[in-house]
Every structure is written in structure tokens, then in C-alpha cells.
Amino acid sequence: MVASKGRAIPDQAGEILLQARDLRLTLSGAAGSVDILRGIDLAVRQGEIVAVTGPSGSGKSSLLAVAAGLEPATGGSVELLGKNISSLNEDALAKLRRGRVGVIFQSFHLLPNQTALENVAAALELAGEKNPAAARKMAAEALTRVGLADRHGHFPRQLSGGEQQRVAVARAAVVSPDIIFADEPTGNLDQRTGEAVKELLFDTVREQNAALMLVTHDRNLAEQCDRMISLQDGRIEQ
Ligand SMILES: Nc1ncnc2c1ncn2[C@@H]1O[C@H](COP(=O)(O)OP(=O)(O)O)[C@@H](O)[C@H]1O
């Protein structure tokens, strides 16, 4: 874990890490324009595990992408870690997100030509760790924590889906982010493996006192979170 980031010690109240106001996303394509997010208001505080649920096509992934700063909104605002991200240029946004925002996808998104260890170490290097030996050591510890002590040298194709998702959790967690965004992280896993990955992810978030925004269409999984936000046609269902 990155030890010295000069981060203030959190108070019990849990500061707001993510605040979306009247968030809108309209994309135009050949078939005309589509209103994907139609005025979303939400806040996520430190220490919270928030589920975003809803049927396929309701805008869950879009909301996650916009909230995590991966895609610009077309209306409204997102404050991430206290900064209005629409006012930031690409460099400033990258700098804000570096080491403080983790993302986990349904399809893992590991680098195929790098080992498990290298995948995790790369996240540390991106977060500013200059010493490759230190990065490898921390990556090894993170992999051990997710139960992959004996898989450091394996490439993604040599790992099961559950193992790949564990690497993705280790990669997101190793920099001790303030907030993790996860888009259906158990969606490609069988039920038992999905349950194990969920527990690992929840434990990691609790241990680090981070926040988690977890997209899922699995109602059962959503109900295990602290709070649930249900989307329908790009709006929050009341
Ligand atoms: N690049 C795009 N251009 C046009 N429409 C899109 C694009 N990406 C997603 N959509 C549409 O936006 C809606 C929401 O998609 P998405 O956020 O992926 O939903 P979910 O994750 O809830 O299944 C869907 O109707 C989808 O077809």
C-alpha cells in the first residue's frame, strides 16, 4: 500500500467523495441522439458501499464511466474527490485520479502480455511509485492478500476468471484508492467464485476505509451493500 500520500485522517462523518448533480449524458449517433443519463443526483461518502442496480440498458455503466471521470458528462456536474471534474483538462483529471480512484470491470481488463505481478506493479508505477523493486514487493503482497501468492508469474490467459478478477481487485486496491468503481465485477463469474470476489472486494474496501460504487444487475448482491440506487431509463427510481 502507498503509505505516505499526505491524506488527511478521515473523520467519522465520512466526507463526500463523489457528488453528482443533475448529471446528464446524451450521445448522438447515426440514428439520432440518445439520452442515456437524464438528470442523476447522488452522493457517495467515504466508507460507503453503494450499489447501482437496474435493468440492462438503464445507464449503469454510463453512470459509472461518467462518475469515475472516464467519460465526460454532457450536462450537470460531477465532483470527484472535491473537484468539479468538468473544469479539469485531461492532465489535471489524470493527476486527480492517480492513486486515488480505482476501477474494476466485468471483463477484468488486465494487460495480456504482463504477468499478474506486473499488472499490479504497473498500477503502482502509474500512481507514482518510482522504485520498481518496491512496486514489485507491494504488488506481491497485494496478490498474496487476494489469495494468489502462487500465481505471481502467471499471465492472464493462464488464470481462471475468478483469479483474473482477483488480480484486478489487487490492482485497484494496491494504491489504497479513496474510491473504487466496479462495473459488474462478478458478472462473468460463476456464483461461488463471484461470491468470493465480492467478499474480497468488500473486505478490501472496509479495511482501507475507501468508498465503493458497485454496478450490478444482481439484486441479491445489491442488497448486501450499504445502500442501493436503482436506475430506470437513465433516471434514479424513487
Ligand atoms: N456509445 C453509445 N452510443 C449510443 N448509445 C449508447 C452508447 N453506449 C451506451 N448506449 C446506450 O445507452 C443505454 C445505457 O447503456 P449502459 O450504460 O451500458 O447500460 P447498462 O450498463 O445499465 O446496461 C443503452 O440503451 C445503450 O444502448
Ligand SMILES: [Mg+2]
Ligand atoms: Mg453495463
